[in-house]
Amino acid sequence: MTERVCDRFRNLAHADEAGLSREELTFLRSHAGECGDCRRYLTDMSLLSDVLRSLALDHRGDHDFADRVEESVVSARVLDELNAWRPAMIAALTTAAAILTVLHVLTSNPARPSLKPTETPTAEVNVPLDLFEDGGSSAPTHPGNKG
Amino acid sequence: MERPAYIPLTQTEALDPKAEEAQLVYRTRQGDQNALRELVTRHRVRLIRTAANVLRDPIEAEDVAQEAFLKAFRELYRLRDDRAFPSFVYRICVRLCVDRLRLKRAEPSPIEPREESSGGSIETRMLVERLLNQLSPDLRLTLVLREMEQLSYEEVAEAMGVPVGTVRSRLHTARERFRTLWILAHQGEE
Numbered sequence: 001m002t003e004r005v006c007d008r009f010r011n012l013a014h015a016d017e018a019g020l021s022r023e024e025l026t027f028l029r030s031h032a033g034e035c036g037d038c039r040r041y042l043t044d045m046s047l048l049s050d051v052l053r054s055l056a057l058d059h060r061g062d063h064d065f066a067d068r069v070e071e072s073v074v075s076a077r078v079l080d081e082l083n084a085w086r087p088a089m090i091a092a093l094t095t096a097a098a099i100l101t102v103l104h105v106l107t108s109n110p111a112r113p114s115l116k117p118t119e120t121p122t123a124e125v126n127v128p129l130d131l132f133e134d135g136g137s138s139a140p141t142h143p144g145n146k147g
Numbered sequence: 148m149e150r151p152a153y154i155p156l157t158q159t160e161a162l163d164p165k166a167e168e169a170q171l172v173y174r175t176r177q178g179d180q181n182a183l184r185e186l187v188t189r190h191r192v193r194l195i196r197t198a199a200n201v202l203r204d205p206i207e208a209e210d211v212a213q214e215a216f217l218k219a220f221r222e223l224y225r226l227r228d229d230r231a232f233p234s235f236v237y238r239i240c241v242r243l244c245v246d247r248l249r250l251k252r253a254e255p256s257p258i259e260p261r262e263e264s265s266g267g268s269i270e271t272r273m274l275v276e277r278l279l280n281q282l283s284p285d286l287r288l289t290l291v292l293r294e295m296e297q298l299s300y301e302e303v304a305e306a307m308g309v310p311v312g313t314v315r316s317r318l319h320t321a322r323e324r325f326r327t328l329w330i331l332a333h334q335g336e337e
Contacts, residue, residue, distance in 0.1 A: 072213060
């Protein structure tokens with residue numbers, strides 16, 4: 001028997017039977033019938049599985065187990081911590097929500113300051129016309145005052 | 148404003164064990180010790196039995212199970228779905244078992260025969276425990292959860308927090324290694 005076929009057999013032998021296709025199950029059966037080594041391998045695996053299952057412990061713990069857990073939880077003040085954590089969490093969430101609201105308002109306001117080059121300044125500079133000798137005809141014009 | 152001690156279950160919820168579980172977790176969060184006790188009573192057998200099988204030591208298993216409950220209650224805030232408490236506490240227990248196994252591997256100690264427990268001769272039991280000790284913690288845990296606890300591949304994957312494919316390959320390796328060790332042990336006896 002080729003090594004590759006035996007490898008495939010051993011790989012499939014460890015898979016969950018429920019997850020195998022019909023073709024794979026047929027292959028397992030037929031190969032076990034043909035290959036003595038793989039048949040022995042399967043028998044070994046099945047035996048080991050039985051040994052492990054037979055040695056499973058069914059220890060369920062002492063009757064006072066629940067008491068001991070309860071005591072340890074109480075002495076570690078776990079329940080107090082759980083109750084303390086809740087208001088702290090609510091406070092943190094409220095703060096986070098407030099910060100997010102402020103950020104949202106700031107970023108969505110259309111009148112916010114911007115450095116975009118397409119926008120023109122809206123403020124005007126009033127320069128007294130009599131500062132110029134020709135009465136203002138050569139006064140520099142502000143881009144906003146054109147026309 | 149004070150919250151009620153518990154929210155009464157509707158008729159449908161009362162029939163649903165998961166809803167009941169969620170209710171107990173909710174009450175525990177509110178500081179209800181009776182609910183906490185009920186959760187411990189419900190899940191202790193599964194945790195102790197698994198820990199005993201993984202660690203092969205009933206006394207240590209109880210310690211680990213107790214630690215698992217304590218850790219689970221302390222970390223209840225991490226539980227997003229209260230109905231998932233059983234798998235949450237079980238996963239914690241399994242992780243603590245692996246930690247113990249890693250510590251034990253770092254400080255190997257001789258295995259002593261234990262008188263109590265189930266079937267199998269003492270010699271076989273001692274041999275199996277010796278062989279299990281020679282597997283890495285992850286391989287040992289996978290083998291025990293599948294063979295002794297008889298969990299499905301999906302359940303093992305969930306308990307160990309790994310994909311099903313990883314469980315399959317670990318199980319393959321663990322069984323192969325266990326078989327080799329078993330054969331070697333019996334050849335040594337002959």
